[in-house]
Amino acid sequence: MQRYSGFGLFKQSLSHHENWQRMWRNPTPKPVYDVIIIGGGGHGLATAYYLAKEHGITNVAVIEKGWLGGGNTARNTTIVRSNYLWDESSQLYEHSLKLWEGLSQDLNYNVMFSQRGCYHLCHTLQDLRDAERLVSANLLNGIPNELLDRNQVADEIPFLDCSKNTRFPILGASVQRRAGNARHDAVAWGYARAADALGVDLIQQTEVTGFRKQNGAVIGVETTRGFIGAKRVGMVVAGNTSPLAAKAGFRLPLESHPLQALVSEPIKPIIHSVIMSNAVHGYISQSDKGDLVIGAGIDGWVGYGQRGSYPVIEHTIQAIVEMFPVLSRVRMNRQWGGIVDTTPDACPIIGKTPVPNLFINCGWGTGGFKATPGSGNVFAATLARGEPHPLARPFNLERFHTGALIDEHGAAAVAH
């Protein structure tokens, strides 16, 4: 692998950048692999990378029906954090956050991970109780998190309307200072390049159309380029999980919904961290290019069209202007939608399926991007061993039968 550095950049500039190597090969599929990963998004590519790097399994193919990182990796709002409520999820996301912290160096690819902090605003007394519960749980789990009062919030977030006469006055906020943003495309490309360098075959523009089974167990996949054999198959296809699982003959507790986001025109930096509000219902950060990156809640119906409904955009913009009235004259440039596979408890499903040799990693819902390294890391271990990684174990499919859900929807709205 051609090593990237500032010096390398200078050296290449002397030859007019004519000698940069390909970041990854364009290989012809082999007849059989040790592991096939379906889905060349961030999670799938990370899985391949850690299989090769940490488990020495390099006879691996990633099969992608479109282009690498072209699904939700390309369509999210790039937020990375680990301040989840329950032990199981906060530990999984914290595992991921720790990997983020060294990822650029590990991959020799600058994923521009910026730990500029993530604030969750509290607007009601119950919000404050929930924040205390979350911060307390995080702290005892060894994950730094802070709770701020209204004045501290006003000091730390310029232009946020902290006055008392707003519709939902801000009473405080929790802040995870190690949280932040990363450059989404770079994550996919960085993992792709590093996995390719370790021998992984990245096979683009190839769609898995079915599974071939022997004695009930998967022995490979049918694709638009013919059959490819595999000892184990991992399915990491986010919003497309349900239709693909149907081809393998099982159902999942998943629904795929549109999740929309939007950006403003690039403006001089004014938002210096990630700010989220559940009550007002919107969140915002600002990219290094200057775009305000704004996210919304998911659309309520199943949709694979990579677009959602306009009222969601309207409501989100209203929330942003409500929080930051000075942004009223800033203009929205572009909107888009991803397809998020949501579970009933807003937590992923990682592990075995009813079909032997076929493993899944799905159900990340709205939170997949931040989990990319951790998800890939534990799923690689799961595929390598044939048994779930300890951090992945609680996220098994059986929990929807036993009832051992890990409800991360956040505490319900207060009654009385």
Add this chain to the structure above:
Amino acid sequence: MLNIFCPHCGELRSEEEFSPAGQAHIARPLNPEACSDEEWGEYLFFRDSPRGLRHELWLHASGCRKYFNATRHTVSYEILETYKIGEQPAFTEAAGKKSAAQGVSA
């Protein structure tokens, strides 16, 4: 923004008036006690999420407050039909029918 024909009000209304309520035709088991945990879990949580036609339950929340069903394409977002609770869809994935006009339903 979808335009949805309410079978009770008898006209097309904007999506804002409605709430989606998940997959249609999920009947509560008649004898829950006879269900295993696995079967009960399937009833509670396991849903079809096809790329293609899906039968959905909707509520005309701001209008007549009635639930009804819709057959909607999850990729194109076309609504092929809406029908009252207790009725069966005319369009199914198996039948492979295709509608002519979008948003207009019988």
Add this chain to the structure above:
Amino acid sequence: MSQVNRLSRGGRVDRSQPLTFTFNGQRYQGFAGDTLAAALLANGVDVVGRSFKYSRPRGIVAAGAEEPNAVIQLGSREATQVPNVRATQQALYDGLVASSTNGWPNVDTDLMGLVGKVGGQMMPPGFYYKTFMFPQSMWPTYEKYIRKAAGLGRAPTENDPDSYDLINRHCDVLVIGAGPAGLAAALAAARSGARVILADEQEEFGGSLLDTRETLNGKPAAEWIEQVLAELKTFPEVLLLPRATVNGYHDHNFLTIHERCTDHLGETAPLGAFAHKPVRQRLHRVRAKRVVLAVGAHERPLVFANNDVPGNMLAGAVSTYVRRYGVAPGKQLVLATNNDYAYRTVLDWLDAGLQVVAVADARSNPRGAWVEEARSRGVRILTGSSVVEVRGSKRVKAARIAAIDTRSHRVTSPGEWLECDLVASSGGYSPVVHLASHLGGKPTWREDILAFVPGDGLGLQARVCAGAVNGVFALGTVIADGYSAGSKAATDAGFKAVNGKLPRAEERREEATLALFHVPHDKPTARAPKQFVDLQNDVTAAGIELATREGFESVEHVKRYTALGFGTDQGKLGNINGLAIAARSLGISIPQMGTTMFRPNYTPVSFGAIAGRNCGPLFDAKRFTALHAWHVKNGALFEDVGQWKRPWYFPKPGEDLHSAVARECLAVRSSVGLLDASTLGKIDIQGPDAREFLNRVYTNAWTKLDVGKARYGLMCKEDGMVFDDGVTACLADNHFLMTTTTGGAARVLQWLELYHQTEWPELKVYFTSVTDHWATLTLSGPNSRKLLAEVTDIDLDKDRFPFMTWQEGKVAGVPARVFRISFTGELSYEVNIQADYAMGVLEKLAEAGKKYNLTPYGTETMHVLRAEKGFIIVGQETDSTVTPDDLNMGWCVGRTKPFSWIGWRGMNREDARREGRKQLVGLRTVDPNQVLPEGTQLVFDPKQPKPMQMAGHVTSSYQSASLGHSVALALVKGGLSKLGQKVYAPCRDGRLIEAEIVSSVFYDPKGDRQNI
């Protein structure tokens, strides 16, 4: 103040109305009818901005929405700043103040330009992925400097003084674009009787007719515009919307139009009649039966070396400035073209009395009518050639025209440097396929016109395309196409088309365009001077080639790696050229390369306009009870509970929350307090099967509840987790009144309806919300009976009106239903009155209550009092993972009910029955004055290392004035079997609070006080 480039005549500007404006601190003059761009060009302003990455000087390129460079900051006052305004779309008004968005110390001498020159070579696409990694700790510092260079304009730092508006519209035919095709379409649709909206993004209707040299019926085309508009104005169902851009084409023919109502008058809306300030911008939310897309085409520039130096312009833009604005953006013109239509620029330029240096036509033997006209007027035409390079830094000084071979992509002669100050280029025309593609439909490549046209849109858009967007370019055909599109749209919407006579355009011989996008250079692309594809993002041909060499082969990869098309212009000029370069580099065709996704918005839209009125006080409804005014008068502070504003506490002068709540609590425990409980959800249930329905939706049994009695009930979802609770009273055999939590009211009613409508339609029962009909006044405390007795005719005797029953009678002269139920543990009466009459009742109670020290209390005191009693609040003690058994409320679970009620099966699943679940208990801190923070996590072993094994968390916690110690409720693992044991709360502030696990009922455990 002289307008050096203003022509002495011509154009649609009003020379009698001079307007002054300021750009980068310099005062200039323009005319009414100018855009800011036209006025800048009229004043000879060459450099309007600096490029994003290389800080190169940039000038105005285009005359419309596709402009990539003239993106300026508008506004003279802080509050009215607008970032990133395209000068080509901003009408000039008197006093306009604008400035460039980049450049330090100023746009003419920008020091960053040096960095761009020196460092530019180090900044190929994706350079930031390859560096700034070492050492890891330096990234925040690197990023600080990267962010310094971020952004174009800036947001204001003061709140917006303007207001915005949404309006919903419905029409039979929405015509987008009021050029020749759109005008004809609107006319056809209007004549059929349809409801028509005609929207156009420009200041005035007419589109290309406003600057064309062609005639209609032998007269200037503008006259036909007037005729059409005059006729359209006679139809009452036609809405004309100039300055209105259709920005999004959403599902089911829903479109958004962004109308700029006052932006042409000033930076803030001027005051109108009656001191009313009109809205600055309005967003139209349109549901159209049919849409006519008559949005035209954008001209493509040719990509050659240094094609970004100010003085490089689109050919069509040059014509627009000359003919529409009377401005000549230069003196000596060189035209580079691959098509016939661009020759109009040469003819317009000659008509204006200016010098044409030469035309470089890439075609070998062009013979079209305008080509011949130019030739006959003595224009030097170099065929088989193109401008391959331009010289100049802040203004074009010369252009090199050389012979090229487009097949082998080579320069075949050294060429010749020609002095000039303006290079107009035209690489063909790209139909504006954006709206047609917003639902994911892919545009179709047409080799005959070398352009993408709208595809079938997957059949998801009920639309007809007309004119240039359809690949139809000749004026007469465009008008005919428009008229027939308008007729078709109206017919499809159910109207009868009406034939009409169409104006006659001149016939003209026009030859085909030659496929040329990227002009070759003598040197390889990587070594040639920069050839810009996307001017706003500084994406060059070399950058695109590099991306493909590095393995970025999909069009989306190329776009994302190079940032092609990511600017505020969204690549309207550069995208097709970029595709062509990538395709050639990969050895595939342009249609094989395909386009990227088109997404709303077509052009950017103010957040304010999208939000409309729904901000500030109207951001969300506030719900008030009938007694709100009384609470305000009595000094209440309010808590948000859902949309409701509920009194939180009633502080007296000098009191804080704690002292007020302590006073309120003691008043209830010792005498009597008053709570407005009107927000609780109330559902009237009638029908012979009402009782059976209750049995199915509540966890407990309802079969034996007699008329006159009330009962507390829990509701679970099918998973066995608690989701609401409340008291339901039996009003008559077939008649019940259910109460729900405040936040749960709507959700519970919807849930009852869901089960009734979908699962059990055979049950004869109806549900109707009466939440708003009844106001509820709760009197609670040992003196509540005495007080109530003074104003009611109901017999309050404890045996005739016992706990958990209700009575009807008058209270303060008003018919009431009084429920003897208690959420405080004290003797309590909930008085329900038709809300219209509640205020009078309250005032009489308050008057009569003075001698009992009747104390109004709010939600905080209610929370404390019920916590002392161990009563739960759904949403505080529960979080959708808690069963009735977890709450130690097994007494409320009907384990033998015949029907398997909602929740029963769920709470019998493996995990819901396992040992060690969290259970609701009370906590008493060892130090009675320490109050556990609500939400704090608990541990059994405080000395363990992190990550700690947690035991549960505190759900409610208060200092109890009545008990003299703090009380807390908590969910603790196996808590009910651990009574008497210790738990510890390691608090955020470093305190470690030790507490004993106790019963959750702290006060009056036997319940005597509520039963007296």
Add this chain to the structure above:
Amino acid sequence: MTAINVYNQRPADIAGQSPLHHAGFEQLIGKGRPNAGVRLRERKLLGHLTLRGDAKDPAFCGGVHQALGLELPVALGLVAKGETSLQWMGPDEWLLIVPRGEEYATELRLREALAGQHIQVVNVSGGQTILELKGDKVRDMLMKSTSYDVHPDNFPVGKAVGTVFAKSQLVIRHTAENTWELLVRRSFADYIWLWLQDACAEYGLAIEA
């Protein structure tokens, strides 16, 4: 009729406070802009009854007609006779509005006429109010507020529609040419009033008695 509790909830001799009592309409009469585009009047403290029953059952339709002298309206219909109006709210739900104080007698009459049938009659008078809007700008104001098409071709006189309104929901009734009514829930009334003032600002809003 012991199966159902019927209760006269309105005092005969005490003045009530409508949901917009605090807006002080009496003081605002005549104070608006001349020739205001929207004129507003609260039709307050009327008797409102929700009626549920089976529209397919002739006995139900007949009973309603017998009790009220009004035909049961079909979907989106609104019928009136004098001060009494009956409006379709849903396939098994109607809203009956009668003059103030007549709701109790009306309920008794309905229950008598429908005896033995499975129905529901609920007094909801305290929970809602009617705002009557007149003027040539009412339609424009409605267009700002609801995505429902209020063009008379689609929304003729005699039609009533439950729909979204601003960020709330309510029923819009077209009662006469250029005359519309909003059926507003009590707790949302202040929000709707705030919205109307804002949305009517450009047209002028006058309060009428």
